[in-house]
Amino acid sequence: MAVSHIAFPDLVALLEAIFVRFGTSRQVAAILADNCARCERDGAKSHGVFRMKGYTDSLATGWVDGRAEPVLEEAAAGFLRVDAQNGFAQPALALGRDVLIEKTRANGIALLAIRNSHHLSALWPDLEPFAEQGFIALSTVNSFACTVPHGGQSAVFGTNPIAFAAPTRSGEPVVFDMATSSMANGDVQIAAREGNQLPAGAGVDSNGNPTTDPSAVLNGGALLPFGGHKGSSISMMIELLSAALTGGNYSFEFDWSGHPGAATPLTGQLIILIDAARAGGAPFGVRAETLIDEMASAGVKRFPGQHRFAARKRSDAEGIALGVDDLNWLEALAAD
Ligand code: NDP
Known part of the structure; x- marks a missing residue:
């Protein structure tokens, strides 16, 4: 190519x-x-x-409003909400960002609960800048029903990513960002486009049988959560935080059938911010590096x-x- x-x-x-x-x-x-x-x-x-x-x-298709003007609401001293008004999640975050930082500095911790929002991207771009400013940040997003809960027969959860970012004293921030399904939907689409198979255990076909064929997963099949019942519980938590807490839709609740081709889930996003400067003991960034050094001493070569x-x-x-x-x-x- x-x-x-x-x-x-x-x-x-x-x-x-x-x-x-x-x-x-x-x-x-x-x-x-x-x-x-x-x-x-x-x-x-x-x-x-x-x-x-x-x-x-x-x-x-008119499914998402690219001109939406999000509305910021203060629910409590450390609890902000943004109604994205059927727009994208990132402009809603941009609206609440400075107030979220102000509240976090004042209270030590604050959260931003975004609803009626579309998130089609990775989560780390939302979080990494917070860690660069000295905050610990955690975010969850739910998506569209394409993952079968452990023990279930049909898709209820989205691929539901969770991301975490934290400052270090002198180096790059610690950031991980991962789907809680066996893999991200975008990677299934890329595998289908490039004619690759999925790893064993990634998903099921429309009859609920295990498959490694990405087309079978995309056409009537579903993904499985990572890590069996444990990943399934984390994905359930992400539905609760991103939908029940924000006031947004669960991954199974919105109907986009009237907008064929629409690809952006209409759900919610939660961002929790903690002021690392309030940590007890040695500065947080120093302690973070102690952990990283120990992991490196244990042989870890690749960090998230x-x-x-x-x-x-x-x-x-x-x-x-x-x-x-x-x-x-x-x-x-x-x-x-
Ligand atoms: P990966 O499994 O590729 O990676 C998950 C995390 O693990 C990353 O932080 C990655 O770091 C780290 N990592 C990967 N391999 C290793 C390794 N060998 N050792 C140590 N750490 C490792 O991510 P996913 O496929 O699960 O998710 C991809 C993206 O999809 C995420 O950004 C997520 O936000 C996004 N997503 C978005 C959704 C939405 O609705 N908006 C829905 C689902 C997923 P590194 O970054 O360095 O590779």
């Missing part, structure tokens, strides 16, 4: 033009384009430009986040590697 390299600001500008062309406000376009380009830059391919079709299809940070350095030095076909496709989308 022929590859070309594009500078980060150029990719952001290209994606921004596409979002605007598909009807978003300039502000929403800027936020989403930055988010999507950051995923591509960091090698998070399942949430990079690959997702542009999902974004544009959802916008074109490391893969992305390495890809980021590469992209910053050489430009973001994009397939020429993908680049042509994006340019056509922006120009049509």
Whole structure:
């Protein structure tokens, strides 16, 4: 496959033009384009430009409002809510971000509960900047029913990611971000597109039988939670936090059948922020590095986040590697 390299600001500008062309406000376009380009830059391919079709299809069918103006509500001293008004989750977070930080500094902890929102991206771009500012951050998002709870027969949960970010004293923040299904839906779609099989235990077909065929999972089948009953309980918690607590939909509650092609789940997102400066004992960042050093001494060579940070350095030095076909496709989308 022929590859070309594009500078980060150029990719952001290209994606921004596409979002605007598909009807978003300039502000929403800027936020989403930055988010999507950051995923591509960091090698998070399942949430990079690959997702542009999902974004544009959802916008074109009128399923998501690209011009929505989110509304911020203060439920308690440390409990903020944002009604995304059927818009994307990231602009809702952008609206609440500064107040969330202010409340966290004042109270030591605060949360932002976003509802009526569409999240089609990875979670780490939402959290990593908080850790860079000295906060510990945890976020959950539910998605659309495509994962069978442990012991069940049909899909109830989404792929339901959970992400965590924490500062270190001097190095990159500690960040992990993972689906609680056996794998992310984007990776199933990529496997189907590229003709690859899924790992054993990833999903079931439409008859509930185990399968490694991505098309069988996507067409009437379902994913399984990671880690059997344990992963299933974490996924259940994510439904409760992202939907019941925020006031958003569970993954099985919204009906997008009137918008064929829509790809952005209409659910909710929870973000919990803790002020690491309030930690007892030695500074949190120092203690975080003690743990990392001990893990390294135990032989750990690969830490969560490391893969992305390495890809980021590469992209910053050489430009973001994009397939020429993908680049042509994006340019056509922006120009049509
Ligand atoms: P992965 O399984 O690829 O990675 C999960 C985490 O584990 C990452 O932090 C990763 O770090 C780390 N990791 C991976 N391999 C290793 C290893 N060998 N040793 C140590 N750490 C490792 O992620 P998923 O496929 O589960 O999820 C991918 C993305 O999909 C996430 O960003 C998630 O937010 C997103 N998603 C979004 C949804 C939505 O509705 N918006 C729904 C479901 C998923 P690193 O980053 O360095 O690779």
